[in-house]
Structures are given as C-alpha cells and as structure tokens.
Amino acid sequence: MSSLVYLVPLALLLGGAALGAFLWSLRSGQYEDMQGAAERILLDDD
Amino acid sequence: MSCCAPGVEAAAELGGAPSRDEILLASRDLKDGLRQTDLSVPGIHCGACIAAIEGAFRDVPAVEQARVNLSAKRLSVKWRGDTPPPIIETVSRAGYEAHLFDTEEDAADPELSRLVRATAVAGFASMNIMLLSVSVWSGAEPETRQAFHWISAALAFPALLYSGRVFFASAWSALRQGRTNMDVPISVGVILAFALSLYDTMAGGAYAYFDAAVSLLFFLLIGRTLDHIMREKARSAVRGLIKLTPRGATVEREDGSRDYLPANQIETGMLLAVAPGERLLVDGIVQWGRSDIDCALVSGESAAQSGEPGSAVRAGTLNLTGAMKVTATSDASNSSLADMVALMAVADGGRARYRRIADRAARLYSPLVHATAFLTFFGWMAATGDWHRAIGIAIAVLIITCPCALGLAVPIVQTVAARRLFEAGIMVKDGSALERLAEIDMVAFDKTGTLTTGRPRLANASEIDAGALALAGAIAAHSNHPVSRALAPFDDGSQPSPAIITEHPGLGVEARIDRLLYRLGRAEWAVPGGSAGTVLSRDGQRLASFVFEDSLRQDAASSVEALRRDGFPVAILSGDVEHAASRVAKQLGVGDVTARLLPEEKVARIAALAAGGRKVLMVGDGLNDAPALSAAHASMAPSTASDIGRNAADFVFLRPSLLSVPNAICVAREANRLVHQNFAIAIAYNAIAIPFAIAGYVTPLIAALAMSLSSIVVVANALRLHPVADRVPAADPRSRTLAPKQQALGQPLAGRA
Numbered sequence: 048m049s050s051l052v053y054l055v056p057l058a059l060l061l062g063g064a065a066l067g068a069f070l071w072s073l074r075s076g077q078y079e080d081m082q083g084a085a086e087r088i089l090l091d092d093d
Numbered sequence: 094m095s096c097c098a099p100g101v102e103a104a105a106e107l108g109g110a111p112s113r114d115e116i117l118l119a120s121r122d123l124k125d126g127l128r129q130t131d132l133s134v135p136g137i138h139c140g141a142c143i144a145a146i147e148g149a150f151r152d153v154p155a156v157e158q159a160r161v162n163l164s165a166k167r168l169s170v171k172w173r174g175d176t177p178p179p180i181i182e183t184v185s186r187a188g189y190e191a192h193l194f195d196t197e198e199d200a201a202d203p204e205l206s207r208l209v210r211a212t213a214v215a216g217f218a219s220m221n222i223m224l225l226s227v228s229v230w231s232g233a234e235p236e237t238r239q240a241f242h243w244i245s246a247a248l249a250f251p252a253l254l255y256s257g258r259v260f261f262a263s264a265w266s267a268l269r270q271g272r273t274n275m276d277v278p279i280s281v282g283v284i285l286a287f288a289l290s291l292y293d294t295m296a297g298g299a300y301a302y303f304d305a306a307v308s309l310l311f312f313l314l315i316g317r318t319l320d321h322i323m324r325e326k327a328r329s330a331v332r333g334l335i336k337l338t339p340r341g342a343t344v345e346r347e348d349g350s351r352d353y354l355p356a357n358q359i360e361t362g363m364l365l366a367v368a369p370g371e372r373l374l375v376d377g378i379v380q381w382g383r384s385d386i387d388c389a390l391v392s393g394e395s396a397a398q399s400g401e402p403g404s405a406v407r408a409g410t411l412n413l414t415g416a417m418k419v420t421a422t423s424d425a426s427n428s429s430l431a432d433m434v435a436l437m438a439v440a441d442g443g444r445a446r447y448r449r450i451a452d453r454a455a456r457l458y459s460p461l462v463h464a465t466a467f468l469t470f471f472g473w474m475a476a477t478g479d480w481h482r483a484i485g486i487a488i489a490v491l492i493i494t495c496p497c498a499l500g501l502a503v504p505i506v507q508t509v510a511a512r513r514l515f516e517a518g519i520m521v522k523d524g525s526a527l528e529r530l531a532e533i534d535m536v537a538f539d540k541t542g543t544l545t546t547g548r549p550r551l552a553n554a555s556e557i558d559a560g561a562l563a564l565a566g567a568i569a570a571h572s573n574h575p576v577s578r579a580l581a582p583f584d585d586g587s588q589p590s591p592a593i594i595t596e597h598p599g600l601g602v603e604a605r606i607d608r609l610l611y612r613l614g615r616a617e618w619a620v621p622g623g624s625a626g627t628v629l630s631r632d633g634q635r636l637a638s639f640v641f642e643d644s645l646r647q648d649a650a651s652s653v654e655a656l657r658r659d660g661f662p663v664a665i666l667s668g669d670v671e672h673a674a675s676r677v678a679k680q681l682g683v684g685d686v687t688a689r690l691l692p693e694e695k696v697a698r699i700a701a702l703a704a705g706g707r708k709v710l711m712v713g714d715g716l717n718d719a720p721a722l723s724a725a726h727a728s729m730a731p732s733t734a735s736d737i738g739r740n741a742a743d744f745v746f747l748r749p750s751l752l753s754v755p756n757a758i759c760v761a762r763e764a765n766r767l768v769h770q771n772f773a774i775a776i777a778y779n780a781i782a783i784p785f786a787i788a789g790y791v792t793p794l795i796a797a798l799a800m801s802l803s804s805i806v807v808v809a810n811a812l813r814l815h816p817v818a819d820r821v822p823a824a825d826p827r828s829r830t831l832a833p834k835q836q837a838l839g840q841p842l843a844g845r846a
Binding site for chain 2: 051055058059063066073079081082083086087089090
C-alpha cells in the first residue's frame with residue numbers, strides 16, 4: 048500500500064505528460080502533413 | 094517534370110491560368126504586408142516534388158516562404174508587396190500544374206481538432222482507470238479499492254465533461270426537437286453509470302463502473318473521429334479541384350481603363366473584357382468581338398456556339414477563341430447561375446426527407462432499452478425492496494445494452510467504405526450518401542460531360558487522305574477550339590509546318606505554306622459557296638471534310654452494361670439536341686432518352702420518377718444538372734463538373750472512367766449489407782447479455798469485457814469490405830481494346846492544355 052502512494056500519482060503524472068505532449072503537437076500542426084514529414088527527412092537542404 | 098506522372102489532373106479543363114489580379118483577390122492578408130496564397134497542385138507525389146517546387150521558389154523575389162503539403166497536395170506561398178509574384182508560372186516551370194484554392198473555405202476545421210482532443214482525453218482517462226480497475230478486479234484490499242475508486246472518479250469526471258460533450262450536445266438537441274438518436278441512449282447510459290458509481294464510491298461499495306463509462310466514450314469517439322477524418326479528406330480533395338467559376342471579371346471603364354473587380358462588385362450595364370479561355374461571370378450581350386463559346390457545362394450542348402455582336406451569352410460559359418467585350422445584363426446575384434442555385438434550394442428532395450439508418454434504429458432501440466431498465470428496476474424493487482440494489486442492476490442493464498457496438502456499427506463500416514472509395518478515386522460527402530446510394534433502383538445520366546467527354550472526336554478518320562489529315566493536325570495544333578484540339582493529335586510531323594497562322598474566331602484557322610493559303614474551319618468560310626460542316630481547303634479548294642462526334646467517356650459502354658446487368662434501368666436526361674442525344678443512346682443501347690431538357694424539366698422528371706416509387710441516382714456534371722443532382726435520391730458528378738454541380742453531388746469521382754458509377758454502387762451495397770450484419774451482431778449480443786444483466790450477474794469486469802468484445806467483433810466485420818479493384822466488372826472486350834487508343838489520343842491533348 049505504501050508504495051502505491053507515490054507510484055500511482057507518478058503513473059498518472061507520466062500519462063498526463065504524454066497527453067499534454069500529444070495535445071501540444073496537435074496544436075502546433077505536426078499532424079497536418081504526415082506524408083510530407085516522412086519525405087522531408089530525406090531532403091538534403093532543409 | 095519530375096519522376097511523378099500526372100495523375101488526377103488529366104481532368105484539367107482548358108481555361109486560362111488565373112490572372113495576377115485573381116491571385117491577389119484569392120490571397121489572404123496575414124499582417125505587416127505579408128500575404129498568403131494557397132494553391133492546389135494535384136501533381137505532387139513524392140519527396141522529389143517537394144524539393145523541386147520549394148527549390149523553384151527559392152530565388153523568386155518577394156516570396157517569403159513556399160511550403161508544400163504532400164498529404165493534401167497543396168502549396169502555400171507567403172509573399173510581400175502589392176502585386177503577386179509569378180506563382181503559377183514558377184510552379185509550371187518546375188513542371189507542375191497549379192490552380193487556386195479557396196482560402197476562405199479553408200479555415201482549420203475546429204470540429205476535427207475538437208474530436209481528436211476529446212478522443213485523446215478519453216483515451217488517457219480510460220487507460221488509467223482500466224489499469225486501476227484490473228487491480229480492483231483481481232481482489233484488492235477494500236482500503237486500496239476505495240482509494241482506486243476515488244482516483245478513477247477523479248479521472249472520469251473531467252473526461253466525461255470534456256469528451257462526453259460531443260454526445261451530450263447531440264443527444265440534447267435531438268431530444269429538444271422531440272426526436273431521439275443514437276446519442277440519447279449513449280448519454281443516458283454513461284451519465285447514469287457515472288452517477289451510480291460515484292454514489293457507490295461515497296458509500297464505500299464494492300462495484301464501480303467508471304471504467305465502463307469512460308472506455309465506452311473512448312471507443313465511440315474513435316469511430317466518430319475516423320468518420321470525420323475520412324469525410325474531411327474527401328471534402329478537401331473535392332475543394333482542391335479547379336474552380337470553374339471565376340472570382341471576378343475585368344471591367345472596362347468609359348475612359349478605357351481596365352480594373353479587375355471581384356464578383357460581388359460587378360453590376361448590370363458594366364462593360365466586361367472577356368479574354369479567350371475565360372469563363373463568363375454574369376449574363377451579358379456581346380458588344381464587340383467574335384468568338385466561339387463553349388456552353389457544354391451550362392446547357393449540355395456539345396457543339397460550340399458562335400458569339401458575335403448582339404448575341405446573348407450566359408454566365409458560366411467558356412470563351413474559346415477570340416477576345417470579346419460584353420455588357421453585363423445581370424450581376425452575379427441574379428445571373429442564370431444564381432437562378433440555378435435558387436432552383437437547387439427548392440429541389441432538395443430525397444435527401445432532406447431521408448433518415449439515417451442509425452437514427453431509425455435508435456428510434457426503436459432506445460425506448461426498448463430504457464423500458465427494460467425501468468422494468469428491471471421495478472421488478473427488483475418489488476422482489477427485494479432494496480432500492481440501491483434495484484438501481485444498481487437497472488444501471489448494469491443500461492451499461493450492457495448501451496450501444497457501444499450499435500454506435501460503432503454504422504460509422505465504422507462507412508469509414509471503411511469511404512476509404513475504399515477514396516482509394517478508387519471516388520469522394521463521398523457523408524455517410525448518409527452511402528446509405529442512400531445503396532437504396533437506389535434506377536440510374537439517370539446526363540449526356541455531355543458525363544456519358545461523353547464533352548470533347549469532340551474525329552469520326553471519319555479512315556475516310557480522309559492521310560496527308561490531308563496530318564496537315565489539318567499541324568494547322569489545328571495552333572488553335573484552342575475544341576475541334577482543333579481533336580485534330581491536333583493527327584499531326585505526325587510528315588507535313589511542313591505552317592509559316593503564318595491566323596485564327597479567325599467563329600470561322601476557323603488560316604495558314605500559309607509555300608504561298609498557298611490553307612483554311613481549316615467552317616465550310617462556308619473555307620470554301621466559297623460551301624455548305625455546313627468542318628473542312629480543310631487549299632486556295633478555296635476542298636481537301637477534306639471532317640465529321641466529329643462527342644466521344645464517349647472511358648468505359649461508358651461497359652458501365653452502362655454493368656448497371657443494366659445488375660438490374661438498374663438506365664435513362665439519359667440531356668440538355669443537348671435530339672440527334673446528339675439519341676446517337677449516344679444508340680451507341681450505349683439505352684432506350685429511355687430525353688433531349689432538350691431545361692434544368693427545371695430535369696428536376697420534374699426526377700420528381701415524377703420519385704413519385705412513382707423510384708429511387709434515382711442522378712449522374713451529371715453541368716450547371717443545368719445541379720438542381721436535378723440535388724433533387725435525386727443520390728447523385729454523382731465527375732471531377733470536371735461545374736462548381737455547383739460538384740457541391741450538389743453526394744459523390745465526386747476523379748478518374749476519367751465511368752466505371753466509378755457501378756463501383757460506387759457496389760461498395761455502397763456491400764457496406765449496407767455489413768451495416769445490417771453489424772446490427773444483427775449487436776442485437777444478438779444484447780439478447781444473450783440482457784438476461785444475465787436482469788438477473789443481476791453483471792459485474793464491472795463482465796461489463797467491460799462484453800463491451801470491448803462486441804466492439805472488436807463489429808470493427809473486424811467492417812474490415813471485411815473489399816477494395817474496389819477486386820470487383821471491377823469484366824469490361825467487355827470492345828471497350829478494353831478501345832481504352833488504350835483513347836488514352837493515346839487523350840495524352841497529347843492533356844499535354845497541350
């Protein structure tokens with residue numbers, strides 16, 4: 048029981064961080080051109 | 094051109110590139126003098142295309158940034174200054190074709206991002222609650238269980254508020270109108286499950302259904318988001334097609350100065366300068382100039398009309414060969430184009446009355462479920478007198494019957510179907526269109542531009558001397574007239590290329606080779622005293638006569654055949670003259686053909702058929718078809734259709750082949766079968782689970798398992814829908830041998846366009 052006191056909040060914190068990261072990436076338009084992002088990694092000049 | 098072959102844009106119309114003025118009008122003001130122009134570039138296919146296009150803009154002055162979106166096949170250019178940089182020219186120098194995109198319609202879709210965020214929140218909450226629930230199910234100490242229930246409640250409450258809003262809002266608006274839809278039982282089930290669990294948690298009870306409530310939301314939101322993404326993709330693909338209605342027109346003032354004005358500032362009586370390749374924005378009367386006018390999209394007439402001073406021209410027609418000045422007799426809001434929009438609003442028939450399958454099911458389902466839950470409650474009340482237990486079991490009934498599978502049954506199948514159609518180049522406007530298409534029992538086609546390509550094709554090539562034909566081709570290559578464009582591919586390079594070429598709008602093309610005067614055009618002009626028809630003459634002597642026919646669209650014959658084989662009566666509703674319509678009808682073996690129909694008469698025909706119990710699929714492209722498209726039970730338009738035709742149609746097909754029509758019907762019918770199967774699965778599952786729920790044996794664990802299992806079965810069943818390519822009806826051998834030839838002819842045309 049005592050370990051749960053910090054493990055459960057920790058798990059929730061991590062999950063919440065992931066959710067926050069997803070919402071941030073969504074807002075900053077990172078999902079707008081999925082194919083383009085995959086191809087751009089192969090371009091030399093930018 | 095890069096590695097990438099042009100795909101969809103074979104549909105590209107003649108019609109000039111947008112002028113700088115039009116680009117300026119269509120651009121969006123960002124701030125500090127920065128403007129953004131969005132273009133649709135259908136030829137973008139790979140990383141090399143990105144590099145080529147963005148690279149081409151690197152040294153264009155005034156361009157701040159050019160960014161390609163590969164998924165949407167779009168390019169946005171940010172630039173400074175009062176006049177736009179040569180955007181279209183730069184793109185075409187890189188080897189691609191670009192056309193303007195509607196910026197105002199393109200605001201980021203708030204609904205989609207709201208759905209994605211709601212799904213993310215529900216997913217986060219449901220996974221964490223499930224994690225805690227697993228330890229509760231495996232027998233946690235009461236003390237731990239109690240703590241976990243409280244944490245679950247704390248997670249579930251905000252998730253319910255945030256993600257559940259999608260369903261609550263829709264359920265509430267349905268209830269307020271005295272209707273019920275699928276969202277009503279969902280909302281009732283979720284809210285009651287949460288409320289009871291919260292009460293039980295406060296009372297220190299053993300069972301809580303937080304996991305069921307939130308994961309139900311999560312599953313349903315996944316289905317809804319996928320559905321929305323698919324439709325959005327189709328919508329943006331349709332929006333990316335060439336806009337055929339101009340945004341403005343060039344007005345010539347009394348002092349001779351010219352201004353490009355947006356559509357809403359054009360007034361009756363203004364003098365408009367119409368260049369070749371431009372579409373008319375309003376109705377008018379020609380004051381000066383001579384030209385040929387393509388009315389195919391407006392009235393369905395396949396032969397070009399001649400325009401000369403005094404003749405009336407209609408909005409939406411295309412000026413082919415010569416410059417004209419036209420006095421506007423209407424403004425944009427009361428032109429014949431606007432009349433068509435008004436007619437469409439009145440014609441909205443079948444689709445307005447149509448009720449979605451899911452809503453019809455909900456109307457039967459939700460009273461049944463709620464009645465069962467009530468009866469269970471009263472039954473247990475009467476039997477035990479323990480109201481808490483009675484409510485607990487009644488809510489377990491609601492959760493078990495809560496239509497997780499039912500809520501997914503329709504959208505998941507329609508998402509898969511839309512995806513399959515998308516891969517085949519067919520765009521679906523919404524799910525109800527698929528349901529309506531599955532019900533149709535008759536197909537009505539427009540002729541010009543739908544059954545035919547709307548482009549003339551030489552019919553008597555075998556009767557013409559090869560040398561004369563090649564010469565005609567060499568001369569025709571210099572003209573934009575549709576007849577010339579049909580002749581141009583016959584230029585095999587064997588004839589000397591003409592030295593001096595002059596185009597006489599409305600008459601033909603004149604060329605000089607070795608001091609001989611050649612004329613290609615109207616017989617009465619090319620040969621003194623000649624009769625009607627198109628001829629090639631040398632110094633007034635007739636060399637050859639050409640007979641043209643409107644060429645059939647690719648696979649038109651096999652498509653009509655496939656439809657007839659599947660038992661659909663086929664009719665042709667044409668606005669063209671009788672002989673043109675009946676010739677096409679004869680070629681396709683269609684008996685039911687009506688010519689010279691006005692737009693309102695097409696609507697009347699559809700309405701009469703509907704009154705006779707028929708559910709008609711209308712396939713058409715022109716402005717004159719738009720009202721009929723919205724009156725029909727379901728409708729399809731090719732990507733070359735007029736703007737309002739595309740907007741009116743439920744489906745837009747991008748490929749040149751007419752096989753899209755039987756293919757779409759096939760997919761819609763199969764989707765319909767899968768939807769019904771899914772309903773059957775969901776109902777069978779309920780029939781098995783409800784007795785257990787009523788008897789009080791359902792624990793949160795069983796509820797969660799049953800719900801997930803039924804959802805997975807329904808989704809797996811939807812994935813059985815076959816890709817379109819698997820079932821293209823065996824084309825009849827004639828059309829198969831024809832197809833490559835047509836392509837061989839089509840390619841050089843597309844190249845010249």
